[in-house]
Amino acid sequence: MTVAARLRRRPLAYLASLTILSGCTGPLSALDPAGPAAASTATLWWIMFSGAAVLSLLMAVLVALAFLKPGIASLWSARSWIIYGGLVMPGAVLSALLIAALVLGERMIARPLEQPPLKVAAQARQWTWSFAYPDSRRATLSVNVLHIPAGEPVDVTVTTTDVIHSFWVPRLGGKIDAIPGHRNVVRLQADRPGVYGGVCAEFCGAGHSAMPFTVLAHEPEEFAAIMAGAIEEARR
């Protein structure tokens, strides 16, 4: 049974089955990545989380030491406390982190590829998303459901017809704002076929809470079939 068919038959049950009761997974969880951008960001998060845990523990120990055992803590001069704690330690940690984040960010942005990725267009308006497929031979359009092929990068051009919205599919990658008069591009990739939830992340008025959409990642052949005309059926 295809993903689309499963979603059509019992959409809530299908989404719910994805909601495993473990802490980090969920249909919209950035910590349950399903594509390279989200996966490397999640890795970055776990590294930073562990680092932050160590650092906050260290700080707690240092404050406790200074308060409870000033005799020991005063073995270091005030000058070395300030220089090593205030300058050297954060300087070292931040430099390493900034370089890692910069390299990671460079890999994630929609830079030109040898094989140009598939392009789709997401247009936001209060309070729906419509998706167009300029690369497809037929003029196709889908509302609140974005079809993409799995296993390859897709460049989503995000625009708006009214206020600012933000296009976010947490399990596939970071968000990008839809801003009047501007065209922004975000590169996403789903590693496997599946259903991925998306939301509007920028406050956009009375219907902001109710502006979700779904990304359906298909096997390439299935995607091609949909582009060839089955889209109406998939939407129903």
Place this chain on the structure above:
Amino acid sequence: MSGRVATPLRLHRQLNEIWASGRGVKRLAAVNHSVIGTRFMITALIFFGIGGLLAMLIRAQLATSRSAFIGPDLYNQVFTMHGTIMMFLFAIPMFEGMAIYLLPKLLGTRDLAFPRLGAFGYWCYLFGGAILIAAMLAGAAPDSGWFMYTPLSSSAFTPGVNADVWLLGITFVEISAVTAAVELVVSILKIRAPGMSLNRMPIFGWYVLVTAGMMVLGFPPLILGSILLELERAFDLPFFDTARGGDALLWQHLFWLFGHPEVYIIFLPAAGAVSTILPVFAQRELTGYRAVVVALVALAFLSFGLWVHHMFAVGIPHMALAFFSAASAAVTIPTAVQIFAWIATLAHGRPRFDIPMLWIFGFLFVFILGGLTGVMLAMVPFNWQAHDTQFVTAHLHYVLVGGFIFPLVAALYYWLPHIRGRVPAFRLSMPAFWLVFIGFNVTFFMMHLTGLRGMPRRVGTYPVEAGWDWLNLISSIGGFILTMGFALIVVDVFLQVRYGRRFRRNPWKARTLEWAQPIPPPAYNFASLPWITRRADTLEPASIGPELAAGHGYLGFARNGWMETLGVDITSGRMEHVIVLPRQTYLPFWTALAVAAFVLSFLFSYYWFSLLPLGIAFILLLCWTRVTGLDRDNGPVVIGREEIAPLHYETHRPPSWWGMIIALIADAAFYGSLVFSPLFLWLTAPAWPPSQTLKSGMVVPALLVATLAAAPLCARRAVALNAKSRSPVLWLAATAILQFASLILLVILMRTGLPAPTVHAYNATSFALLAYSVLHTFLAAVFSLFGLWRVWAGYVSARRSLDLRIATPLHDYTAITGFAGIGLVLLLPTLITAGEAFR
């Protein structure tokens, strides 16, 4: 004239007669910094209560999925008002109140530089806040988020009065922020105890100086943005309308150019309280005083270079983001320097425990976690995921509640004995702390995970399938525990103020000057002013206090019913002059009321009528000058300790002159943001170039340049003649005439050369630039006429020349911004054409 000092009690009676604020209705005339500061703090705490109740509504709504507690329209008002109140009506005014109340006491003086301005600021704050709350009760509160992003806040998508309430009400409140900032900067620089050089100043003075300096530069971009957006809403000038050459991103840049320094403006004073309180309980002075000062200045600089980290997802090129990412991470360093200075102070002291320390530990724990998530958010790829989710909500509460509320409560418990003269009889503060600490972490710790699991900010309902129910329920339960903690603090403070044990002096054995005062503090602060010979956080209040009360310091007498304090050299703290402060007056109250009438008539779209209260406010402001000045030369006066000093009217650069300079710096920040706007739009907005540009010929601009340039030269000539005891009248009149001529020429340029401002953002920004110069030539001309009047009324002589000299910086500024404005308006079309050719 000074009279021999008899007893401390008699001296107290004489000074109190002069300084004390009246009771009953006369209270409206109070200008005393203790009264104004207390008012600010109490009003801010009331707004904190209102903001907290709104937070409870939010948590009630979000406790379960598909909640039907409040609908989206109301919910949007609730969260918008929660943010707006906490930022603009609580945090900033709370800082202002704390600084206004404490500074003169810490610096060993009797009042701040501009007492009436402080009173005026308070009324603006109160009336502006009242307008917002009234709108909320009427169901017309702002509902576009506290950040008011266009175009959601534009008239197309918010046609009602809601957004206008925000723009006008908050701008009204911001008057108080800017007046307080100017007052605080000048007071710290010029009004300290003699001998208190900058490097002897209590560290809190440095924190407030840096914070107030940031406010001078940080608030003008927001005020400009609000005015531009209100002009767009009221008169259809398209600054932010993409279809007509505007850009929604312009608003975001202006807002965050203010909005990020704002976070540090909130955090720094609280850190200043920690740097003051923690050494008292470490029983040694702060270590690394210089390092902390350098860190503060570095933090202030950096904080203006990282506003874009609120805009990582708007489509700015990644390499540009990397710069702002690095700057955002770099602010960690000056913050870490402070934290390690505190740790080193504890390590090298003999730390002891008391309730304020408990709150400082809470602060360190919570704030460090907030700082760590701040570093995470500064990393661009992670920010793309976490931005605009509950993760950020959690982060900002860790930073702001950790960085402001916890130190604030420490400060409250530390200084409450000073304010009311009582120490606590009960120990409710202990359970209150644990309720707040546990409640806070329960509310916000798991919220990080809620965000990473995909819950965006500002949603009022969410589907059960998303799996956020249990996380939100935990947060909501924590929120109610937190509220109970705050309620218990209120009870505890009430008990302490009402039933606390009385004490004589200095319960904490602190070593700063405020504890050398009689407690509760009298209106004049010190019966005589101290002289400082070492760092002012290593003093002995126990011995200084009685000496000052007996009148052995400076100005230990009552003279002519004058409110006197001393002005010092900025860096060395060398005694310079006697400042005679203005007495109690109703003028600030009436002026603020007139401004409130202007705001309300504008709010209800009576644009022409609104000019009437605006004119009244302006005339009332002019009336402020009636009681200042001397109509004859006075010469130096006795100040005690066998020294003499001139009165400030007869010195070169008294506080009012510096007030003009600082006000012009704020004005320049405003103008800089205004100049930024057309350049930014030209480079990024889609609908450029404009179809029509300015057509002026060269005659009017050439004449304008001539009149603008000539006015300050004439004004300088007038000052020079006056210095030689010759009449400056003719040259002053010439200055005024030239300035009115510039004004008329500017209007001609706008009317004949400029295409309709509603057509394109180019026209609208050009219009705004020229209108700015119209306003300034008018102000400068008023100052010239004021000088004429003062000469005519006999307030000016070769020795008393301030009334003429104070306008010189304004004249120069008007000419310079005039040139810049005309130059930009004339050159932009050429630049645009050249840019198009280049493309």
